[in-house]
Amino acid sequence: MMMKKHLNHHLQLIHAAILSAIAAILQSAGGFVPIVGLLISPFATLPILLITINSFLYGMMSYFTTIVLLMFMQPSELFIFPFTTGLLGLALGVGIKLMKRKISIITLGGLVLFLGILLLIYVIKFPILGPSVSAGMDWRMVLILISFCWLYAYIWVLFTQFLMKRFKFIMR
Template identity: 45%
Template structure:
């Protein structure tokens, strides 16, 4: 794996494919993907145990909306947040500063930065900032008993390392998904 290579050529092809859609088609798709993201994010509370493994996949609908276009990704991000306020208010801030920001960050970075290392570093900085905001500013124990709500450079370093690997996994996962999706589109 080359860290300085372009992560996914297919994401640009999908972006150009979605550009041919009408504005109303894009809005409907963004609304449906936002509803899906809200459902996936709230599974942690509705299905204890297995739901915590499902809820990180709320990143994918936001990522797809951002690949459609960055403004639609932002709209989907905000709409999902508003839906979560109605469905699961406690999950809304977790989505806003962790799960959702990863989808938005990877989508924006795929369209602008393009290189694997740039995408991963950009997204990991966003995720670290979101986790630190929740942990140290809002005093919300997003990491549970693992980290205290008093600032520590050591904990921030561990959060960044976790964020880097998490962003790397999501980057490779989106590359895999977009390749499969692009192959499927070519067959149709």
């Protein structure tokens, strides 16, 4: 019995490491492959989401490992991943694991993404939405942003449900 539990721990560590590497590569795609990479980089959410559904602990480990990998691969992504892509993966993974209602999962993911983007724009002063968004709080922009975050989380939940139905072997 102890050997099986020990083996399971090692396999989960290996899965977390592989998914961290995949997340770092996907997040870095915007810097390595202009234009097309920007379409690929949002998929860095998926590896974090998948490992978090299986285990919150390994999800957190994968999240932080991806951040460390990004320090070496693409330091310019260090502001984006921890506050948006990776954080959304963690929130949705926890939501899918713990919450029953889809609306609750979407709201959690959208709220966490929204707060991460607000932190980047208004606290850290990182222009994630480009130079056209002012550093001052604009309520119209905030409403647009929260709507976008909720819609984005909704799309991710639908995509995750699709993957989980099609590839049940992933979620063992």
